[in-house]
Amino acid sequence: MAKKKKKPQSKLKYKFTKKLVHLFESHPHKNFSEKEIIQIMGVKSTSDRKLIHDVLIELTTFNIVKAVQRGVYRIAQGSERHNAENVVEGTIDFNQRGAAYLIVDGMEDDIFIHSNNTGKAFHQDKVRVELFKRQGKIEGKVIDVVERKRTEFVGTVDVGKSTVFVRPEESRMPVDFFIEKGHLKNAKHGDKVIVKFLSWPGGSKSPLGGVIERLGKPGNMDVDMNVILAENGFPTHFPRAVELEADAIQEPNYNEEAKKRRDFRKTLTFTIDPIDAKDFDDALSFQELKNGNYEIGIHIADVSHYVTPGSKLDLEAYSRGNSVYLVDRVIPMLPEVLSNKLCSLRPKEEKLTFSAVFEITPDAKVVNEWFGKTVIYSDHRFTYEQAQEIIEGQAENKEFGDVILTMDKVAKILRKKRLQAGALNVESQEVRFELDEKGNPVGLKIKVSKDANKLIEEFMLLANRKVASYIGEPKKGKKVIPFVYRTHDEPDEAKISDLKGFLAEFGYSIPQVKNKPISYGLNQVMEKAKEKDELHIIGPLVIRSMSKAVYETDNIGHYGLAFDYYTHFTSPIRRYADLLVHRILFEQLNGRTYKDSNMLDDWCKHISGTEKSATEAERESIKYMQVKFMEDKVGRTYSGKVTGVTDWGIFVELDETKCEGLLHINNLPGRYVLDTKIKHLVSKEGHENYHLGMAVEVVVKNVDLVKKQMDLILPDDLMF
Incomplete structure (x- = not known):
């Protein structure tokens, strides 16, 4: 399970800071020892005394107070407040009103910067800020831009x-x-x-x-999609030098490579992927052993064989961080000659792979593991739909049928164990658009994760978990090396408290199960929501209450998956993190030290950032395509459900099209105010109140492709 990162009590910290500043300012010529301060503040608990100490250290950092000697403090005088000690460095984060906050590593509270004091900084720049005090609060003024985030x-x-x-x-x-x-x-x-x-x-x-x-x-689909990509920092084409470097790569001599690798070309191997996939990252091999166990191989494209550190290809892949999947196009991390051809594990072709091979008992216990470079031959390519038909008994396949059914049984046992350990079972409805030959949306369908999807998921999770454990678990006499972990922190207590309040509005409570984490109870809530057809409301609420998964060298485990060790090993064609993991693992397997370990912290921050940008670009493309799909439906009436409540209106997802629009507060009858405690939009004149999950009827008033927004109004008979 994830090891919770310690988070200071922000409200109590603010209270102590305010009281301490007042104490020092009220006695400008007096020195106070820390012991005296604790007595004056009436603090008794060890945790509160520790917090007082932390606040004092922070105030000296800001040069609000001065340490006269060890453990003795006084207020800093005017001349002492304006020197180099009163300057900090961090990342500036603007809001839409022009003001900003400075985020400083290791500091829990951000520093407010008034719009008049932002200097020549842009959003997310690294800046140097002078600190000062206004009305008892610490504020900042930008005095220098250290590094531009974007140009x-x-x-x-x-x-x-x-x-x-x-x-x-x-x-x-x-x-x-x-x-x-x-x-x-x-x-x-x-x-x-x-x-x-x-x-x-x-x-x-x-x-x-x-x-x-x-x-x-604007208004042209190609232009608008390119705007989405460019705004999120992703180029639409590869530099010529990168393309030339990729084109110059020769296909390997697989027989020669097999002499240096483990040869799986005669072992039954196949892929299962979406019907429109072109970059096949992973393949599975299967053979039954004489002792009745199974040898299952998870074979991953050996991108590191072709993309060498420091090459033009490598630098471009790092810059992108990951592939971006918009509704109508893919912007790959690697040029097509690699992503769709040389590295892609296409059927009836030999390929170089990096593999995790496990001996597994019929009851899904891993009794042996092996990691290393391999060469494979994919015997068959299945789509998820084809594999699902075999699992459901709707189709037969003499060569692969029994194999897929056996692997499905193993995957289901692995999944059951994971959920019993407290892994979150989050199911979300994913809408996929059907596009015509010009890329216009002409229909949509709900993507459902079935057994075939879960089969692949469980074996990828197994490979990722075991690779992370192999590197990260302490071994006698050996030093744990720096590594790229995929971490997921425990949820914040305040967010869980808010979630409990929201769930109560829908008649749900989170069961407390003895010796089980809260995730176990959340799974039961979501199971009930699924039965009541409310999962599309409850699921996103649960997800928003969770921390975000990131890449880090400091392993705290993965809360959502209930793994102590976890990484990303299985998708190096589309994620730079996996390419790093392959390089580090290869060096470790060969008894060598990865030479760029000192860079991993910075690289983890970068690829976590590009992943966030890619997610944002993908969401924006979905919003755009939803609006595009609704262009010819202005004036129609739809049934829907409230998916968001704000002080400027409500968001409604239409039942028929699954597209979301805004019913602005100005288009509601009379005056409404937001009750922030229960997230209700409440009428002041006795009209209908609005809350999450509520069924409503709306009319499509307008669509705006540039803003990626659909405006809704109430039917005439509901306005009066």
Whole structure:
């Protein structure tokens, strides 16, 4: 299970900070020992005394108080407050109103920065900030930009009478870019472009920028999808030098490679993937052993054989971090010659792989494991649908039928064990659009995870878990090496408290099961929600209460999967994290030390960031396609359910199309206010109140492709 990261009690910390500052300011010439302070504050518990100590250290860091000697403090005088000790470095995080917060590593509370004090910083820049106190609270002022997070932005060209600006798409960018003549690159008013930051002259209100790529007019699907990609930092094409390097890679001599690897070419091997998949990362092999156990191999594309550290291919893959899967296209991490051909485990072809091979008993106990480089031959490619038909007995396959049924049984036992250990069983409805030859949405269907999907999932989880355990578990006489773990922290207590309140509104309570984590009770809640057809409401609430999984070298386990050790090993074609794991594992298997271990912390932060950006791009493409699908349905009435309640209106998911739109508060009868405690939008004049999960009838008023937004109103008879 995940080892919970310690989180200070923020409210109590704020209370102590306020009291301490008041104490020191009330006695500007007095020195206080820590023991005196604890007595004055009336603190008794060990945890509170520790928190007092931490607050004092933090106040000295901010130069609000000064340490006269060890354990003795006084208020810092005016001249002492404005020196290098009063300056901190961190990442600036803007909000949509132009103000910002400074996030400092190792500091629990962020530092507020007023919109007048953000200087020449952009969202997510690394900045140096001078700290000062205003009305008893610590604030900051940007005095220097240490490092730009981004220098390229997506925006709209605004041509005025005598000036040209590019207005960034990102709502948290505090300024527009001024474009001088010669830097417009034939872009016209209203065009979407990529603008590069050039400079920010002293005294100027706006930074200078230059257009480096014209994307086109908004409203065109290709343009709008490219805008989504560019805004999230993903290029739409590979640099020519990277393409040339990829094209120069020769297909290996598999017979020669087999002399250096374990040869699985004569072992029954197959893949199971989505029907439209092109990059096949993984394959499974199976053979029954004489002792009645099974040898099951999880074979993963050996990308590290082709992509060498420091090469142009490697640097580009690292920059991207992962492939991006939009509704109508895939932006691969690696050029097509690798992702869809050389590395892809296509049927009836020999391939180089990195494998995790297990001897497993019929009751799913792993009794032996082996990791290493291999060569395989995939005998068959199954789609999930084809494999599911075999599992359900609707289709026969003489060569593979019994194998798939046996592996399905093993996978189900593995899954049962995982859930019994406290793994979260989160099922979500995923909508997939059916596209015509031009990429326009013409229909949709709900993607359901069936036994065939879960079969692949369990064996991939097994490989990932066992690789992480092999590297991470302490071994006698051996030092644990730095590694890339996939970690997932325990949920925050405050979020779980909020979740309990929301669930109570729907008549659910989280059962407390003896010697089981809260995830065990959450699974029971979701099972009941599934029976009541409310999972699409309850599932997202549970997910939002959880921490986010990230890549880290500091292993705290994976709470959601109930694993003490976990990593990503199984998808190196589309995730750079897996490529790193392959390199580290290979060095370890050969008794060598991975030479770039000191870089892993920075790399983990980077790939966690690109994963977040890819997820955001994928969500935006879904929103766009939903709006596109509803373009010709304006004026129609639909039944739906409330999926979000805010102080500006309610979000409604339509039952028929599964598309979500906003019913703005201005389009509700009379005045409404948000009850934040129970998340209800409450009418002041006795009209209908709105809450999560509530069934409603709405009319599609308008769709806006540029904003990726669908506006809803109530039917006429409900407005009066």
